[in-house]
Amino acid sequence: TQLLEQSPQFLSIQEGENLTVYCNSSSVFSSLQWYRQEPGEGPVLLVTVVTGGEVKKLKRLTFQFGDARKDSSLHITAAQPGDTGLYLCAGEWNAGGTSYGKLTFGQGTILTVHP
Amino acid sequence: NAGVTQTPKFRILKIGQSMTLQCTQDMNHNYMYWYRQDPGMGLKLIYYSVGAGITDKGEVPNGYNVSRSTTEDFPLRLELAAPSQTSVYFCASSYSRKPNTEAFFGQGTRLTVV
Numbered sequence: 001t002q003l004l005e006q007s008p009q010f011l012s013i014q015e016g017e018n019l020t021v022y023c024n025s026s027s028v029f030s031s032l033q034w035y036r037q038e039p040g041e042g043p044v045l046l047v048t049v050v051t052g053g054e055v056k057k058l059k060r061l062t063f064q065f066g067d068a069r070k071d072s073s074l075h076i077t078a079a080q081p082g083d084t085g086l087y088l089c090a091g092e093w094n095a096g097g098t099s100y101g102k103l104t105f106g107q108g109t110i111l112t113v114h115p
Numbered sequence: 116n117a118g119v120t121q122t123p124k125f126r127i128l129k130i131g132q133s134m135t136l137q138c139t140q141d142m143n144h145n146y147m148y149w150y151r152q153d154p155g156m157g158l159k160l161i162y163y164s165v166g167a168g169i170t171d172k173g174e175v176p177n178g179y180n181v182s183r184s185t186t187e188d189f190p191l192r193l194e195l196a197a198p199s200q201t202s203v204y205f206c207a208s209s210y211s212r213k214p215n216t217e218a219f220f221g222q223g224t225r226l227t228v229v
């Protein structure tokens with residue numbers, strides 16, 4: 001079983017502050033996805049990173065995949081109350097074959113942005 | 116667009132009862148998945164299917180069964196409900212097994228076993 005360690009588990013900040021969420025593993029992943037989940041809803045994909053060292057930006061969100069494809073980070077600049085939610089990283093892992101899209105999820109980071 | 120639809124949204128079961136969680140998708144996706152999400156935890160894969168008639172176990176399959184008779188439907192069966200199965204269950208689907216493929220999730224079924 002592949003494990004993804006996500007940190008921090010909880011993050012409570014003021015509007016306008018910056019934050020970073022980390023996702024680490026001892027395994028190499030073929031791709032890593034970041035999801036956002038609101039209460040009572042399913043996760044919604046934010047971004048997928050595939051290449052080691054890859055950086056993707058989505059407005060105020062910056063996602064990075066580690067060079068060795070074992071870790072990733074999500075950085076939010078100037079957080080807003082609308083960013084409040086559960087953020088999940090999820091890795092797709094191939095053991096020399098195909099993973100069929102199966103995802104291994106981190107524990108999640110509950111982000112609260114206060115006005 | 117309906118996407119992935121799960122029913123019911125909420126359910127309370129007594130220990131030992133059985134039930135089926137329904138999942139249907141209208142995107143003609145071959146790949147479908149069942150995950151469970153416990154409080155403060157990420158999602159864990161229960162079962163998955165790569166097409167009609169083909170299913171396989173995920174990380175936590177014990178106590179569950181699935182079937183995939185059509186491309187659209189992927190029901191999850193609990194035969195003898197136990198308190199440890201109290202969780203939120205999510206069904207998901209994707210159209211490809213390629214790494215850059217998005218998985219679409221349903222809204223979840225919140226199950227409590229008492």
